[in-house]
Amino acid sequence: MISKEAEAEVLRLYHAEKWRIGTIAAQLGLHHTTVQRVLRQTGVELKMVVPRPSMADPFVPFLVQQLEKYPGLCASRLFEMVRERGYPGGADHFRRVVSRHRPRKPAEAFQRLKTLPGDQGQVDWAYFGKHPVGRAERPLWAFVMVLSFSRKVFLRFFLGSSMPFFIRGHVEAFSFFGGIPRVLLYDNLKSAVLERQGDAIRFNPKLLELAAHYHFEARPVAVARGNEKGRVERAIRYVRDAFFAARKYTDVADLNRQADHWSQGASADRKWIEDKSRTVRDAFDDERGRLLPLPVEPFPVHERVEVEIGKTPYARFDLNDYSVPHDRTQRSLTVLADLQTVRIVDGQSDVVAVHPRSWDRGQQLEVAEHLARLAAEKRRAREHRGLDRLAKAAPSSQAFLRCLVDRGQNLGSNTSRLLQLLDAHGADALEDALVEVLERDTIHIGAVRQVLDRRRSERGLPPPVSISLSPSEHRDLVITPHSLSTYDSLKKETTP
Incomplete structure (x- = not known):
């Protein structure tokens, strides 16, 4: 679309100055088809330009025949075929000829999907570039869950998109909404679907454990059917434009505090698409009571990793080394980590070390008592x-x-x-x-x-x-x- 001033200038130059369409387009920086559209809207009858004969014309019937049989055949292969049959022209011109005659898939119409309150939510990841932490650069991912009826948005940023972050996003979203939708729609991402052959789906076992705990149905959308979860796709675009653009923050914790404030404020106060006289907050008030109740205990969200302790008393976890007592070397221990703390456990419940979690890389996080005991042991030795x-x-x-x-x-x-x-x-x-x-x-x-x-x-x-x-x-x-x-x-x- 062009402004009314530009349309008026096109008409003036065409009728008063008698400029040609190509000259108007070149001088005003418009495409010639835009100039033609403006003139047609005012009733100007444009002369049909008869295309000049082309050296590719004798080969068009062969080209059309091949494209009917093989609609996806690439232009380079077609060019080799017509060149063997005597075509003297170049590849660039022939590529444009192919694009004019290639059959196009008819536009598909979609029916707007309506859902009942509390019936459905949609989930997806969104990538927001790199976030520097010390010497490391961590990928910044946003976990987005939107309720399909009210369009209420939950937003949480993580320094990764692995399964522990995916599970934590669900648990925090359910707490944010105060309930659970009956069905959650997913794209075919690995956190939800490990393998799919047609209608045969192998879900991620951890997601099934989460679904069993909260009593919702995990449902992946059909392959190449992004329209089935268009609400979360539009919500991600809305997050990029209305929240993240030009946003200043000190760290991920600060970014998430701002995201919570935005989700409860500006995002909830926007107009509800189903009824412009109401807001998303009003629609969510109607939906809140239809959500499934939260269980008594939340699903455990810590990361659990088995680590091998070598000759030095350190456990390697997430690019960093965390100290353990010197008498726990040469054995297997378990790391239990959340966003703030790393606990190292021997067996089921014997906690041998607790550290603050580092999101940097190549760091050695040590407990002074571990080093003192090691030094005393070496001294006695x-x-x-x-x-x-x-x-x-x-x-x-x-x-x-x-x-x-x-x-x-x-x-x-x-x-x-x-x-x-x-x-x-x-x-x-x-x-x-x-x-x-x-x-x-x-x-x-x-x-x-x-x-x-x-x-x-x-x-x-x-x-x-x-x-x-x-x-x-x-x-x-x-x-x-x-x-x-x-x-x-x-x-x-x-x-x-």
Whole structure:
């Protein structure tokens, strides 16, 4: 449609200035058929333009015959067929000829579908682009449910369209409406229909559990019959134009708060299509009492995922790692998640960790207590390894350390100091020093170091040089020295 001013200008240029139709169209930026329509409406008889002869005319009968037999045959294949029969023209011109003669499907008329109050609702997903969360970009999907009689709209945004979000959308929609429609119509999306062969339909088992809990009938529309759920399609278009366009929000929670306010306000106050004197709010008041009542307990909506815990105490869920106690490694645990919280369960009810849910990616969410327990366990393990090493190298170290503990001194620090002396002086020297200290009842690390230094000085040896070794599998090995006379005996046995 063009404005009245443009129509007046077309008539002026044609009658007063005697411009041709093509000139008017070019100068006013209109299509030539628009100019012709304006002139016909005012009674102007336009001359019929006789089409010029075309090199494709001899091939038109063959073209029409093929299109009658094969209506879907593409223009490129038809061009190859006529070129083999002598057509000298180009592909672009022949494509336009094909479009003029291709049989067109007759327009189909649809009857407006009417429903009773509380009888039907329609459900669908709508994609609204990407939503940045930290380093991640999550898809933003809108779950839309509309009551077919009153056109009351429920709108909820999620960072995904997986089955847990689909179930949660239903549960929150039923709570929003205060009841349940008897029938819900779905497109053939995977959340509702896993497989379909004609009238044979295999529903998603989770959807059937939801339908059994709330006592509604899940009904998919026929394939390629979007008109059967036109109410939710129009509702999605209405959401895009009247709510989401130019909408500013901080996060998805804020967006959903605004969506609730809009659904209860502007959306409910629009005119009802069946009676313009009433609003959607008025029609919903009539429908509310016809909805099925809500059950006592809502359907569980948490995500449930089985996870394998490896050597590190973290559970991987939804692109992030959540810490678990160190004693739960190398086993299978269960993640139970909602929109705000991630709970990790061992067995049926043993909750081992609770975390706030992160919608970012590549994050490590840790409980300080888990890390502290792991560090303490590692520290105890190091102490036990040190004690075992001392026991093998210098057996008297056990009695020495027992005396220190009885006197209230710290076991860990004294074990560490004895290990340093073991590395610097060797196992035999440390054992002899410990025996002397125990005999003299001077139970102190300083006394052991003094005995070691005195004995090295008596033998005229220089002070020991400590060589720090990097952690490896050989660092804690204890070598028990043996007498070199063994080699002398071996030598005598081999001498002829």
